[in-house]
Amino acid sequence: MIAFDNVAYSYGGGELLSEITLRLAPGSFHFLTGPSGAGKSTFLKLCYGDLMPSAGRITLFDRDLRSLSRDDIALTRRRIGMVQQDCQFLDHLPLAANVALPLMVAGKPTVPQDLSDLLGWVGLGQLADAKPPSLSGGERQRAALARAIIIGPDVVLADEPTGNLDWEMSLRLLTLLVELNRMGKTVLIATHDLNLIRQAKSLVASRVLRISKRRVQLAGADL
Numbered sequence: 001m002i003a004f005d006n007v008a009y010s011y012g013g014g015e016l017l018s019e020i021t022l023r024l025a026p027g028s029f030h031f032l033t034g035p036s037g038a039g040k041s042t043f044l045k046l047c048y049g050d051l052m053p054s055a056g057r058i059t060l061f062d063r064d065l066r067s068l069s070r071d072d073i074a075l076t077r078r079r080i081g082m083v084q085q086d087c088q089f090l091d092h093l094p095l096a097a098n099v100a101l102p103l104m105v106a107g108k109p110t111v112p113q114d115l116s117d118l119l120g121w122v123g124l125g126q127l128a129d130a131k132p133p134s135l136s137g138g139e140r141q142r143a144a145l146a147r148a149i150i151i152g153p154d155v156v157l158a159d160e161p162t163g164n165l166d167w168e169m170s171l172r173l174l175t176l177l178v179e180l181n182r183m184g185k186t187v188l189i190a191t192h193d194l195n196l197i198r199q200a201k202s203l204v205a206s207r208v209l210r211i212s213k214r215r216v217q218l219a220g221a222d223l
């Protein structure tokens, strides 16, 4: 689904990520952890085709990222839902319109019942008409998740989705991501919150990737 073969990445100075070889299998659930500045967001951007590797090969849905045109990358991204660290919204549009935006961009119709079901699923049914500035951090994150999945991606990438949330809201968000995984979606969550990772172990069979010394490796049972 997403495969890295001996991938390296550099923003121009020394290598930030080196010799990364891994596969995210369909239906798998991964955490990505590591200290601040280790390259978690960078890794997700590589998975999203937002950055090109400096060396090695990234394959998205069996196609080499380098061989994809801009249009191909845009199409490929419809199969990958990304929840950004600082989820941005169009503040003048109601929440429902913000969540439905990817459909509009993709030239697909918005089915009101589907949109309403999705907002209900993330617990924002009552806030469909609210403007983004009035939302709490947890509401924004759940809105960002709804927006990331409205187009029906196969993969969901989430960058520190619980970064500013209290524990109860973090668990709620984690539960939604676990439910998505049970629906068959491949999930990758970048987080420095080891408690969240420990909590997830009772909910889902997950693997933990850790960035250490520029490499991405499977973490052991020492978390």
Ligand SMILES: Nc1ncnc2c1ncn2[C@@H]1O[C@H](COP(=O)(O)OP(=O)(O)OP(=O)(O)O)[C@@H](O)[C@H]1O
Pocket (backbone or CB within 6 Å): 011, 016, 034, 035, 036, 037, 038, 039, 040, 041, 042, 043, 192
């Ligand atoms: N566009 C960029 N240009 C140059 N350097 C960058 C750029 N984006 C990130 N970096 C640097 O790359 C390193 C890794 O950043 P990244 O955001 O991927 O780390 P992270 O593990 O997600 O950190 P955090 O947990 O703090 O979000 C940092 O030192 C950062 O300053």
